[in-house]
Amino acid sequence: MQQWNGWGDATVSVDLSVKAHTLLRELLGQGNVRADYPLEKYIDRIPASRLPHHPLISTHPKKRLDHSHGQSLSDWIGLRGGILQRFPDGVALPVTLEDVTEILDFSKKHNIVIIPFGGGTSVVGHLQVPEENRPVLSLSLKGLNRLIELNPANLLATFESGVLGLELERQLMAKGFTLGHYPQSFEFSSLGGWVVTRSSGQQSSHYGSIEQLFAGGELITPGGLLRIPPFPGSAAGPDLRHLVLGSEGRMGVLTRVLVRISKIPEKDDVYGIFFPSWDHGRDAVRALAEMGIPYSMIRLSNSAETMTNLTLVGQEKQVALLKRYLRLRGIPDTKACMCLIGFTGTRRLVKTARRESFSILHQHKGVYVGKAMGEAWKKNRFRAPYLRNTLWDNGYAVDTVETAVTWDKVTPTLKAIENVIEGSLAPWNEKIHVFSHLSHIYSTGSSIYSTFIFRLADTPEETLERWKTIKKAVSQTIVKAGGTISHQHGVGVDHKPYLEAEKGSIGIGILKQLFAHTDPEKRMNPSKLLS
Numbered sequence: 001m002q003q004w005n006g007w008g009d010a011t012v013s014v015d016l017s018v019k020a021h022t023l024l025r026e027l028l029g030q031g032n033v034r035a036d037y038p039l040e041k042y043i044d045r046i047p048a049s050r051l052p053h054h055p056l057i058s059t060h061p062k063k064r065l066d067h068s069h070g071q072s073l074s075d076w077i078g079l080r081g082g083i084l085q086r087f088p089d090g091v092a093l094p095v096t097l098e099d100v101t102e103i104l105d106f107s108k109k110h111n112i113v114i115i116p117f118g119g120g121t122s123v124v125g126h127l128q129v130p131e132e133n134r135p136v137l138s139l140s141l142k143g144l145n146r147l148i149e150l151n152p153a154n155l156l157a158t159f160e161s162g163v164l165g166l167e168l169e170r171q172l173m174a175k176g177f178t179l180g181h182y183p184q185s186f187e188f189s190s191l192g193g194w195v196v197t198r199s200s201g202q203q204s205s206h207y208g209s210i211e212q213l214f215a216g217g218e219l220i221t222p223g224g225l226l227r228i229p230p231f232p233g234s235a236a237g238p239d240l241r242h243l244v245l246g247s248e249g250r251m252g253v254l255t256r257v258l259v260r261i262s263k264i265p266e267k268d269d270v271y272g273i274f275f276p277s278w279d280h281g282r283d284a285v286r287a288l289a290e291m292g293i294p295y296s297m298i299r300l301s302n303s304a305e306t307m308t309n310l311t312l313v314g315q316e317k318q319v320a321l322l323k324r325y326l327r328l329r330g331i332p333d334t335k336a337c338m339c340l341i342g343f344t345g346t347r348r349l350v351k352t353a354r355r356e357s358f359s360i361l362h363q364h365k366g367v368y369v370g371k372a373m374g375e376a377w378k379k380n381r382f383r384a385p386y387l388r389n390t391l392w393d394n395g396y397a398v399d400t401v402e403t404a405v406t407w408d409k410v411t412p413t414l415k416a417i418e419n420v421i422e423g424s425l426a427p428w429n430e431k432i433h434v435f436s437h438l439s440h441i442y443s444t445g446s447s448i449y450s451t452f453i454f455r456l457a458d459t460p461e462e463t464l465e466r467w468k469t470i471k472k473a474v475s476q477t478i479v480k481a482g483g484t485i486s487h488q489h490g491v492g493v494d495h496k497p498y499l500e501a502e503k504g505s506i507g508i509g510i511l512k513q514l515f516a517h518t519d520p521e522k523r524m525n526p527s528k529l530l531s
């Protein structure tokens, strides 16, 4: 069962070691543990629904609460602090594609606003219920989770859009195939959500991001059906797939999705390397990208992230051994930068790619520490988000920001992001612990992903105010540095004020016209992405 006011499966928990508690106390002070707002109080507070009756729509208060938010930190503060104010009037639960059409017709007839709901893992406010005079309906796609067709000759699979990552891979793997799209939210996010938020998976360097994997499909818009055939390539004008990618529910409901699949690879290995400094690591991973080495993933942590991860999730004895080994190899633990590198494919290809890569990493003073670290990462890669629950329960909030910039800007932007975050709570005399990594590495540049932890305030209103202060300062810094406001999380409401800086007024105008064409009454997820 999913946790109603936190991340993931309610039966899974990740503990913090004594060392981790000590580290947090030293960095930030004793956590400010706050009691959670009880579920029963929410249930009592949910107002009467404004929707007319429909057999496919539930107006049950718990269902409405569960569909009133995503997983952003501001969603959490609202939910756990009891200050969430708006809830959808009902939740539509279609189980066939015809049901979706039926719901859209019903919504048109009664002037109802629709928020498509995939896995509910948005971290930028995509699912917030807007202030509306019209009734608001959350349209859950969870009942649409079937594999419709698998075509091995064309390496294409057609799914209903609500299928969650785990179930999608289970269905493909049973037939010897994989999509290979692994965002960290993989277990709980949906195929449709991935497409319309332009999501990136951890092994995107091998399989491609969702924009490469999304081959076509069907989108039901209030204005009619948009069908996109899965051409292997086409020069017939602008590619309509790219209008759907990143549309964030504004154009319509994506119902069927065709994806490009691969055979299950013979090898899928991850290795751990340590560098004596950030510059060594950055130059090494840039060199790999420049040379076109076929790695499947790279994650280069700065020294702050390396230290934090080893303390928060590492086994104490093994970490001590590792540090001793690194010191022997001339890498002091205060400067060490951890790099995970993965190779995926046939045995021969993986062998060649690994040999070539290791030779380059070695030239940049990389020290290989064996396979165990990579194996441990693979095994636990979807457990890290559970730390959000543990940290909150111990009085700390955690959030992330991400962008992508060209190589000349990578280090200055990363430093500017960390500096501005670190100083953001100075007016409150509070500290923030921030650390970063590069994960999606391109020949032209890289994504930057920063995580920050700070103490909860005494009231949820105050915690929200602090979060808003950090978010605004860091978003402005990203724009000023010339980065995109999002490499993978999308725009939602949190990044909306910064979109025009990168699209320009003509770009914003084109998008407005597009949404006005497919949804003239502005009933599809209004106020997200664009005003």
Ligand SMILES: Cc1cc2nc3c(=O)[nH]c(=O)nc-3n(C[C@H](O)[C@H](O)[C@H](O)COP(=O)(O)OP(=O)(O)OC[C@H]3O[C@@H](n4cnc5c(N)ncnc54)[C@H](O)[C@@H]3O)c2cc1C
Binding pocket: 007, 070, 071, 115, 116, 117, 118, 119, 120, 121, 122, 123, 126, 127, 141, 161, 162, 182, 183, 184, 185, 188, 189, 190, 191, 192, 193, 194, 195, 196, 197, 198, 199, 200, 201, 202, 248, 249, 250, 252, 253, 254, 255, 385, 488, 489, 490, 525, 528
């Ligand atoms: C712990 C954690 C880790 C994460 N890691 C990653 C990561 O590694 N990479 C990454 O890219 N993102 C990551 N995310 C962000 C999030 O998982 C992605 O944005 C994901 O693509 C959202 O998918 P979803 O199914 O949960 O969509 P939802 O959150 O349900 O919806 C997101 C948006 O898509 C719209 N939508 C959903 N389904 C449809 C549909 N069928 N038709 C039309 N509109 C639809 C919604 O209306 C909304 O606007 C992470 C989030 C969390 C909480």
